[in-house]
Amino acid sequence: MKIFAITNQKGGVGKTTTSVNLAAGLASLGQRVLLVDLDPQGNATMGSGVDKRNLGHNVYHMLLGLAKIEDVSLKTQTGFDILPANRDLAGAEVELVDMPQRDFRLREALATVADRYDFVLLDCPPALNLLTVNALTAANAVMIPMQCEYYALEGLSDLVATIRRIRQSLNPVLEIEGLLRTMFDPRNTLANQVSAQLEQHFGAKVYATIIPRNVRLAEAPSYGMPAMQYDRSAKGAQAYDALAREVLARAGVTFQETP
Numbered sequence: 001m002k003i004f005a006i007t008n009q010k011g012g013v014g015k016t017t018t019s020v021n022l023a024a025g026l027a028s029l030g031q032r033v034l035l036v037d038l039d040p041q042g043n044a045t046m047g048s049g050v051d052k053r054n055l056g057h058n059v060y061h062m063l064l065g066l067a068k069i070e071d072v073s074l075k076t077q078t079g080f081d082i083l084p085a086n087r088d089l090a091g092a093e094v095e096l097v098d099m100p101q102r103d104f105r106l107r108e109a110l111a112t113v114a115d116r117y118d119f120v121l122l123d124c125p126p127a128l129n130l131l132t133v134n135a136l137t138a139a140n141a142v143m144i145p146m147q148c149e150y151y152a153l154e155g156l157s158d159l160v161a162t163i164r165r166i167r168q169s170l171n172p173v174l175e176i177e178g179l180l181r182t183m184f185d186p187r188n189t190l191a192n193q194v195s196a197q198l199e200q201h202f203g204a205k206v207y208a209t210i211i212p213r214n215v216r217l218a219e220a221p222s223y224g225m226p227a228m229q230y231d232r233s234a235k236g237a238q239a240y241d242a243l244a245r246e247v248l249a250r251a252g253v254t255f256q257e258t259p
Helices: 015-028 043-047 059-063 088-096 102-111 130-138 150-169 189-205 215-223 235-251
Strands: 002-006 033-037 081-083 119-123 141-147 175-184 206-212
Touching (some): 015 119, 015 141, 015 175, 015 215, 059 088, 130 150, 150 175, 150 189, 189 206, 206 235
Parallel strands (some): 002 141, 033 081, 033 119, 175 206
């Protein structure tokens, strides 16, 4: 089971869009996928077609040991499972502080379903808090979505340092799987310069797939569906399909497309 923490301490870089659409893309290629919404805003939940306001159990209950994954998991129309979240999750921050093994709650929960999924995607909040630490402790790979702009490089160095600290203290197998360029506009000179710098410094860690700025991609969440369900012909949907294939190729996974 490959567990990706999809994270960036900077907000608005496409973490949730990537989490939802990569989950849909991998599921369409025959993979068993679980998406875990770790953001109290619950955007990945809503974007997957699940109403965050009408949940019984959610990730909050699972992290606090009040429910099992089976009680929380929901099947989406796109074929992947989701552990949904809503504002309840904000309370977990406070309540986890005094709990035993607080950094390992997610890892322990996911260990119970290791044989059921090929990929687990963890949609992290845009902050280095206990929820993100739980994700980085549970994951074996980190995917970093980022815009190609000046401040993104500064934030990236902070994130790399954070990942290094987590690897040293909590999770020695954690590795940066790849950097994903999102919201990319090839007409923007600075974007092209930053993209070239990323390739120079990180080499093969930079995904070949680039996610473009795309209106249909931005519209899809308001309809509660991934872009490839909303408009499979859109450039954004095609880009995430390509990313799913690249992820599988890197993992050495042969796949069969579902109809």
